[in-house]
Amino acid sequence: MENVKNRWLIAASAVGIHISIGSVYAWSVYTKPLMNQFQWGLKEVSFTFSIAILFLGLSAAFLGHFVEKHGPRKSGTLAACFFGVGTVGAGLAVTLGSLPLLYLCYGVLGGIGLGVGYITPVSTLVKWFPDRRGLATGLAIMGFGFASLIFSPIEAKLISTVGIANTFFILGIIFFILMFASARYLAPPPQGWLPEGFKQKVESGEKKLAVDLSELTANEAVKTRRFYLLWLMLFINVTCGIAILAVASPMAQEIARMTPATAAAMVGLMGLFNGLGRIGWASFSDYIGRPNTYTAFFSIQLIAFFLLPSISNALFFQLLIFLIMTCYGGGFASIPAYIGDLFGKKQLGAIHGYILTAWAAAGLAGPIFASWVRETVNSYSLIMYIFAGMFVVALAISLLIRLDIARLRAKLETARAQG
Structure with a gap:
């Protein structure tokens, strides 16, 4: 028999990716420290976040075909590389005191990692949860929403103890490891697979397998x-x-x-x-x-x-x-x-x-x-x-x-x- 992966661990892997990239919502924690250290204005610092969200949308749109063609493992690894390097690069930008480099690293590179990482687990989860499609996608995207609650206090503590640049370095490495490890477990289910209890109910006629209204590219x-x-x-x-x-x-x-x-x-x-x-x-x-x-x-x-x-x-x-x-x-x-x-x-x-x-x-x-x-x-x-x-x-x-x-x-x- 084929060794089928645990769908709840697939969901946990999706959450691992989304919690990492969702840390972008805690960007405001960096705002005042950056303004105080470099005398940059509020609009200049906040623009980093705007660039990241812009590139999230753009990369999600333009790299969606990459996700479908190469699968969740490769696209999740790509997201880990972009977001990890972007966050570490933000630390380098702070070390050099370069605002354009901060825009490039956290905004552009990090934003690309955000977009690819956001869409990577979704289509995989839908295939693993034919019986609870909404629950599956809700679990992963919940991770994105809760991330700011988790990382805001961590970032504030790190900034006060090791400084802004080292905070970016430390978190960039943590995000890369967590996203990379999560991506390694992601995979679509075998063709025609159904969850055990749900499969028996479908076969007995107790439950009907939901049919999508169309199958479009x-x-x-x-x-x-x-x-x-x-x-x-x-x-x-x-x-x-x-x-x-x-x-x-x-x-x-x-x-x-x-x-x-x-x-x-x-x-x-x-x-x-x-x-x-x-x-x-x-x-x-x-x-x-x-x-x-x-x-x-x-x-x-x-x-x-x-x-x-x-x-x-x-x-x-x-x-x-x-x-x-x-x-x-x-x-x-x-x-x-x-x-x-x-x-x-x-x-x-x-x-x-x-x-x-x-x-x-x-x-x-x-x-x-x-x-x-x-x-x-x-x-x-x-x-x-x-x-x-x-x-x-x-x-x-x-x-x-x-x-x-x-x-x-x-x-x-x-x-x-x-x-």
Whole structure:
């Protein structure tokens, strides 16, 4: 008998990669130390993070075919090399006091590692978990969301004890080892493999094996309307979520009259709810379906963003923010499973890469738009109402895509009847 790998260890390997690259969300820990050491401005230091997220989106899009062609082991190793070298290179940039080198190493090289590492485990996990597709992708992407909670205190401690450059050197080596080791275990399941208990239920007729609505290549997928509907849904969800992340503390102080310390504590907890939303919503989507999950995201956030400007009670304000964060994280974690439902597993990684360009675009658009509106009208209320309006559009799109799904199901039923 063929020695089949343990799918839960495959999931753990995926988490290992995502926890490493998710440390990018703890970038703000470096901000003040870098500003103090080199007298660089806030915009100059923060631009490193923007470059990294931009190249995450670009590399996910352009290297998605590499992931599909060469498999998760090689692409995971490539991600380990880029992210590890990029982080160590950031240490060299700090040693030399070179901002352009920091942009090149952490922003460009690290960003490429981010993009390849982000999509590498996803299509593999979907194949290992035909019975719990949402749970599988949610587990890995949860690691990305929780990483800032894990690495922020570690980075702060290291910076205070060994300095900024050595922190980059130490973490770069740790990230490389963890990602490289995780990539070595990643592999797709044997052809036609099903989990033992699930296989018996399918054979007995107790359970039906879910059939994807189509099996398309990435190039075929981008020619369909449903691809762009998915792209727009993710773009709106991420734009509003990232904007909230960017302005949460000052907005809480202005609207809910929270103290700076309480607002800072709220921002820390937002990371927790971001991570919980990834595993919670993605797992729940296995039961209620991906179309219902996204309709729920947009309905909840439409109401939450509309209510936020009028909430002066600090506790209720925070509850709404945390609810929004679960939907923000859940949107990331549920999208790979939705892609699998609509386009199949043939080139899921490459299609996921194309869809993630919505993240790159939103990462630039969200914070810039929120800051511009705040400076123009001197109020966060208008921003919240605009975002509520955007979720009306997103809700309409989540209902419109159901027409495509219904048409595909009808086509599939007709083919079954004829075959």
